[in-house]
Amino acid sequence: MRRLRAVFEDFGDLLLFGGEAVAWTVRPPWRTELLLQQMAAIGVGSTFIVAITGLFSGMVLALQGNYAMRQFGAEGYVGGFVALSLVRELGPVFTGLMVTGRSGSAITTELGTMRVTEQIDAMESMAVNPVHYLVVPRVVASTLMMPVLAMVFSGTGYLGGYLIATYVSFIAPGPFLDHTRRMLEVEDLLHGLLKAVIFGVVVSLVATYRGYAATGGARGVGEATTRAVVMSSVSILVLDYVITFFAIG
Amino acid sequence: MAMIEVRGLWKAFGDKEVLRGIDLTVEPGKTFVVLGASGSGKTVLLKHVIGLLKPDRGSVRVDGVEMSGLHGLALTEARQVFGMVFQGAALFDSMTVFDNVAFPLKEKRRRISFDELSGRVVESLRVVDLGEDVLDQWPSQLSGGMRKRVALARALVADPKVVLYDEPTTGLDPITTDSVDQMINRAKERRGVTSMVISHDIASAFRVADRLAVLYDGKIAAQGTPEEVRRSEDPYVQRFLALWFEKQ
Numbered sequence: 001m002r003r004l005r006a007v008f009e010d011f012g013d014l015l016l017f018g019g020e021a022v023a024w025t026v027r028p029p030w031r032t033e034l035l036l037q038q039m040a041a042i043g044v045g046s047t048f049i050v051a052i053t054g055l056f057s058g059m060v061l062a063l064q065g066n067y068a069m070r071q072f073g074a075e076g077y078v079g080g081f082v083a084l085s086l087v088r089e090l091g092p093v094f095t096g097l098m099v100t101g102r103s104g105s106a107i108t109t110e111l112g113t114m115r116v117t118e119q120i121d122a123m124e125s126m127a128v129n130p131v132h133y134l135v136v137p138r139v140v141a142s143t144l145m146m147p148v149l150a151m152v153f154s155g156t157g158y159l160g161g162y163l164i165a166t167y168v169s170f171i172a173p174g175p176f177l178d179h180t181r182r183m184l185e186v187e188d189l190l191h192g193l194l195k196a197v198i199f200g201v202v203v204s205l206v207a208t209y210r211g212y213a214a215t216g217g218a219r220g221v222g223e224a225t226t227r228a229v230v231m232s233s234v235s236i237l238v239l240d241y242v243i244t245f246f247a248i249g
Numbered sequence: 250m251a252m253i254e255v256r257g258l259w260k261a262f263g264d265k266e267v268l269r270g271i272d273l274t275v276e277p278g279k280t281f282v283v284l285g286a287s288g289s290g291k292t293v294l295l296k297h298v299i300g301l302l303k304p305d306r307g308s309v310r311v312d313g314v315e316m317s318g319l320h321g322l323a324l325t326e327a328r329q330v331f332g333m334v335f336q337g338a339a340l341f342d343s344m345t346v347f348d349n350v351a352f353p354l355k356e357k358r359r360r361i362s363f364d365e366l367s368g369r370v371v372e373s374l375r376v377v378d379l380g381e382d383v384l385d386q387w388p389s390q391l392s393g394g395m396r397k398r399v400a401l402a403r404a405l406v407a408d409p410k411v412v413l414y415d416e417p418t419t420g421l422d423p424i425t426t427d428s429v430d431q432m433i434n435r436a437k438e439r440r441g442v443t444s445m446v447i448s449h450d451i452a453s454a455f456r457v458a459d460r461l462a463v464l465y466d467g468k469i470a471a472q473g474t475p476e477e478v479r480r481s482e483d484p485y486v487q488r489f490l491a492l493w494f495e496k497q
Binding site for chain 1: 297299301313321322326328329332333335337339340341342352353357358359403407
């Protein structure tokens with residue numbers, strides 16, 4: 001019972017922290033330089049790993065799609081299957097998980113170290129709000145870059161799927177592309193982008209919150225990082241189901 | 250008017266009462282030292298002064314502003330009068346010495362020119378006996394004493410009215426301790442700042458204090474000029490000071 005109460009208290013603190021971050025987002029001064037730095041770290045820095053993950057996900061989707069649809073003589077639908085799977089599901093979810101592992105953990109470690117070495121207290125003592133200076137640029141950058149990375153994932157994934165479908169499974173390029181055009185709609189793109197935006201907010205808020213609230217030296221920072229990665233990953237998968245359910249359920 | 254005025258300050262963490270009715274006054278331009286053993290609540294007291302902690306009871310006024318009732322933007326504004334030197338220096342390890350020292354000034358005056366900023370940073374480093382050769386160094390490249398000096402330069406750069414020192418001489422050798430004491434005195438003389446120093450270093454406390462207080466078990470056991478505290482008849486204060494005076 002005490003443990004359950006602690007979980008709810010922790011979630012309440014996270015929501016309050018999120019509210020504070022939102023309140024500071026709309027207050028000047030605007031720290032454009034810090035925002036660009038974070039966009040480069042979270043976005044540009046994750047592009048390669050997201051592209052590679054996307055490429056292989058698309059390739060395996062093409063193989064599995066061909067394996068399943070061949071039984072009904074519907075190999076031509078592989079293009080649409082790959083595109084829809086990437087854009088609506090795998091793009092935002094895998095990108096969220098990759099950014100959690102790469103950038104989310106780094107954010108928690110950095111802020112946690114700053115917390116336990118009193119750097120955050122020092123910032124406060126200099127009349128600089130740490131949520132404004134440290135949290136807002138990371139949350140905004142993650143929210144802006146996650147959809148871009150999800151598109152990179154889906155784009156490279158579709159390319160990988162196309163290459164495997166046409167050169168390994170010998171599906172004619174015409175039907176592959178044609179079924180993609182017929183099955184994929186703007187609404188599907190928006191569905192995927194909405195998920196990516198939400199995951200961008202969640203990953204960065206959890207990562208900054210865990211780092212900001214870290215206590216107890218190096219061990220505490222390690223524990224905070226582990227909890228941030230676990231909480232972000234589980235949140236992404238749960239929210240993915242909830243959003244999908246409300247969108248098509 | 251007093252620069253810092255603490256009245257009836259109480260603070261507990263869970264069942265543990267750390268501060269139990271603290272009263273003290275720091276006059277403008279003076280150095281006030283709070284002496285006490287580890288765990289006596291010195292740092293907790295200091296964090297109340299700058300609003301990093303909120304009291305359970307009592308009031309903390311700095312430059313006429315009640316700190317305990319402030320939150321958010323109002324608290325951030327009220328902190329403009331402070332500079333603070335942390336026990337571990339708390340330099341930003343992702344910034345060079347220049348960026349560390351420039352940070353409070355850049356944040357206070359966002360349109361400041363680079364030339365003026367550089368001049369102020371170099372001048373502030375000069376007060377703590379550091380030259381321009383350290384500007385491009387990273388905190389990890391500096392010794393403990395140098396980190397403390399850079400932290401003091403950072404605390405002074407934006408011309409604060411009040412500088413708070415949390416254990417400024419802990420972990421330093423006697424020569425570096427002496428030079429840190431001199432810098433605290435120099436900051437007071439040259440800049441006229443009001444200083445509040447938290448320490449368990451008795452020798453250092455008697456070198457820099459205009460007034461001092463001895464904290465024991467969450468209460469002030471003795472308070473006054475160094476000479477008055479030395480003559481205190483409180484048994485704890487006598488025992489606390491005796492160890493050091495015997496060594497001398």
